[in-house]
Amino acid sequence: MPEPYAPPVQRQPFEEGRPHRMVRVVNTTDGDWIAHVVQDIPLSEPGPWKWTGQKPTVKVVARTNQGLRYIIDFVLPEVTFKVTGPVTMTFLVNDHPLDSVRYTAFGEQHFEKVVPPEWVEPMKENLVAASIDKVWVAPVDGAKLGFILTRIGLTQ
């Protein structure tokens, strides 16, 4: 048995602290982004910008359903926009439409909105998607292109 100990130096509490943020965003530069893809994001697409199909969908596991926000960064490319004209994007969580936004100009876009807790099941795979109403059809091979995705997911 060792000799009894004196109490150690007392730790002082932190004066400030903020709640932990959960982030479940699939970033196309992440090494494991492919594992999250469910549909309409070609896995062979090189580089960080991924051309999508009509309804790109990813799956993410959230530890909580409290205080979550849907988040997406994407680009409406000039080349397709010239053909399709203004498009309407619908943002979905587990197939629940969170919002629809009409975009009348091409370029980089960001969308973010609070997700109702009951739409998300903690510790299970949840589907996060964005759907575009009009796709561009390639004249050569008939490929349908929606938009360019850089990140999509849930954050707290």
Added chain:
Amino acid sequence: MWQAFWALLGAAATVAACYAAGALMVDWAKAPLKKPERFPLSFVLGASILHLIVFAMLALQIAYRPLVVAMLAVPIAGAVWKGSWKLQGAAVEPLSRALKVFYGAIFTAFTIYYFFHSWAPESSPDGSSYHLGLVARYLRAHGFERIITNMYAGLSAGVEMLYVPAFVIGKHSAAALVHYAFLVALAMAMFAYGRRIGKPWVGAAGALLVYASPVVGYDGSIAYNDCAVAAIVFSAFYWLEIWDESREARLLIPIGLLAGYCYAAKYTAFVMTIYAVGFVAWRSRTVRSFLVVAGCAASMIVPWAAKDWIYLENPVAPFFNKVFRNPYRRVVSEQEYNDYLSNMGVENKWTLPLEVTIRGEKTGGLVGPIFLLAPIALLALRFREGRRLLLAGLVLFVPYFANVGTRFLIPCLPFFSLAMALAISYPPALAAVVLFHAVASWPPIIPRYAAKYSWRLDRILWKQAIRKIPQDRYLRQNFSGYGVARMIEDTVPKGAPVLAVNGLPDAYTTHEILVGFQSAYNDDLTDILNSGWDDSRQPTRRMIFKFREQAARRMRVLQTGVGAPLEEFMAHEVRFFSNGSEVQRDPAWRLRAWPNPWDVHMAFDNSPATRWRSWETASPGMYLDTDFGKYEMVDEVRLDTSFDYVNLRLQVEAMEPSGVWVKIASDPEKKTIAPPVAIRKWASRELHARGIDYIVMQDTDWGADDMIDDPESWGFEVIAKGYGARVYKVVAP
């Protein structure tokens, strides 16, 4: 290419030195060896001697490269000078051409796989972590270090001592090649044994049953030690048989050395020490013979036990910590570890025969389907040799259930294989059995019946072995742990320790990797880290004991319940109150706890990220004791803990002036409390306070998601990322 050359040279020099040392002793002992016995028995005997010399060099802190190389040169020069180097010995009956061709062809085919695999860059999990990690560490320090953060440093490492000189010259692959040399020696010894008993077909068949076995081939061609242990225990048995024929007293010395070397090589092989000492006592019936063998065995065992006793306060570390209580290894961690090894996910032990012979998934590898026929070995009981083989095999089989990994069958495999062959004896039948075994064990065939991820060789790594494919490139592409180790080496400042939840190939980094479960200190660090994200480890429950105010000089919280297995007594904080005000902690206080008296301060440090734990299943009599040094008025005691108490019963006691403890409160009021918002920063601050500023988390580790999500809330910064892992630096403790 040079790496390949040095690896071969390192292994060759070490094997040559072992053989030379052994041959010198064989000639000194006038051992009546036959010619085929000369190399394998001398090599293993010499290994036992050389291991002790390396141990001495490390203990004396003189393991410098020139001295280590000279240490190898001395026995080689001595053997050449004395004429012992020559492969000499009594002639034996020549082998038939059929035997030479049939068995030679099978041996050669498997050798191609094994040799190149052992020569290729080392990427085995244990080989690249503790087997060689500790060797590399000792060499950096030029001797043993007191390592309290890695339980594997407490294991006897008689085979790894031979990896030291090999590593000095040829690094990791040289060590694996030395291990492979033991496997070859084992096969040669088994073959020679068959020839000694006049049954060369039995020896050849027994040897190939072992040599071609999938788990043996894989294990023997990496820097593990199981095949070396098999060679050592079989050599001890072999020398006993030779002594029993000749009764030459000098032979008792090699027998004793090898018997002790069994323990020095692996704790579980200690049963062979008992066998050897018991065999000599039984057959000689003289105290002198017994003492010679026991004394020589002790010369091999005592250094290891003494090292552990001095460094770790436990001569058999990392086991029996409840007997040899110490602050370096937890009872409950040992229990969990032992439970896992004795189970490995095989709930129904009756499925073990199929698991270890055919599937090889849960227990890591397979010995081959032919060993389902092992019961036929009982037919060998009709021969005296068979009875002895089976007895020795049975003795070595006894410890198997402490670790049901397939490779832990390797030490008893030579005995059962020879007994099986002896039972059959008829050469054509033996040839058929061996042919079936060879086909079933041929690496491309194994996936057709074994589990997908069973431990096995899959291709001939000749390009990797000769480094036509550069070592660094091969390892980065095929062994993610290597990439992580190199990432740590590149980004963490020299000398800084790194906390990891799971093991990493320490042998490829100079940093000390503190792996969660590998010591008491690491257990504490991991517990602190996990308290940041895991609410089951956070202080969320408060037990409040209220009682009539009284003056007390000494009080304790006593646990009286019987915990469920692994249910511990734990306390984040213990506080004393008087009329609602906390009795301020004073440097004059004296704190005690039982068990785990060493961590009692963690319940009195005002940190929600640290806690005192019993680290063993709760039982009546455990306590946290505070001596105020003077009388204090107290009417309330609060104990903050986690919510997972079910069977625990706590009471507060005060010590009367007579020294008798008197219960003053039980049945506490229980409240749920919220952990601090900045609990993650509390955790990182505690790690920083303990000198831990770098943490490596693999993306699949428990808690990794939490840190990936929001490193800032931990006070962490990601300084490297890749190979499925991240390295964090504590930046805001």
